Amino acid sequence: MFFNSLLTNFAALEVGQHLYWQIGNIRLHGQVFLTSWILLGALLVFISLGTKKMENDPKGLQNLLEFLWDYIRDLARTQIGEKVYRDWMPFIGTLFLFVFVSNWGGALIPWRLIKLPSGELGAPTADINTTIALALLVSLSYFYAGLSNKGWRYFEYYVHPTPIMLPFKILEDFTKPLSLSFRLFGNILADELVVGVLVFLVPLILPIPVMFLGLFTSAIQALIFATLAAYYIGEAVEEHH
């Protein structure tokens, strides 16, 4: 009985409801695309404004963007290594920015005020499709990075340091995207649910600390995702001796 009422309450938060777009035979989660377009649009506008007039003495937005660039470069360089980090920096940076903007956008903008016929707007990263898409891109990237840098010698990695490691390394290729996608999905969804439930139960003051915690988690998750992606790529291009 209690379980049922709890689910009804959750249903009031519309968990697992989606705004379906039907294009021919395929079905899409419209709310994910809507929020991602709004957030990425804002990100692109922000970046265009900051890079419009680049000067040798950075001013205003350019300062912030240069700090961001430096931060991403440090992240990529420490994880991937001096040799090939340049090739992968845009990808790692895009992952970081996308996840960060999605998480914070989902947490900071009061999407619930916009009523949809079905489902509700929220962080794009709270949808399993988004996180699996990102994780699979990371998997493809590290395979591509390893193969393009070392050729067939990339597969030495699977029997390094001993052939006993082979089954574990193969298993890792499956657990890496799984853990990447579910970590991000779970954290962001859980944060949205906790905030949602608290707002539903106690609409005043109490949700605020949880919201701050949510902002913290969101930033950390973006950093973790980008760092792990860079680490996997670095692992694939690393030379074994």
Place this chain on the structure above:
Amino acid sequence: MLAFNFFGATEGGLFDINATLPLMAIQVVALTYILNSLFFKPVGNVVEKREKFVSNNIIEAKNKLSEVKKLEADLLTQLQSARTEAQRIVSEAEGESEKLYKEALELANNEANASKEKARLEIESQTSAARDQLSKQADDLSELIVNRLILEK
């Protein structure tokens, strides 16, 4: 029905995977290219140009500093050699003046000795001449005395 939906099924649910996945992947790849041309390349160019400028300036300053140090060391050695040269010249001049002094002294000594010797010889010859004269006068006198004595007899 609600529970069924909550844990994911063909229609709706948390784990409803559909064409959103590949489209989102394409969107992220496109975003990577857009951000690369809008953000990573231009900002990277500016930052790296500045880093190069700064590191070039640092290298140049270091080169100049090492040049200054080299010149300083050069000057120091020059100063050192000039000092030893001066020392050498001074000691040389001192030795020479000492030598000249000794020579002059010796010369003067010799001269003095020579004039002393000459004077001595003169005195000696005059003494002997006077003695000769004296003995001759004595002889004359004795002869005179003898002659007178003989004449008186």
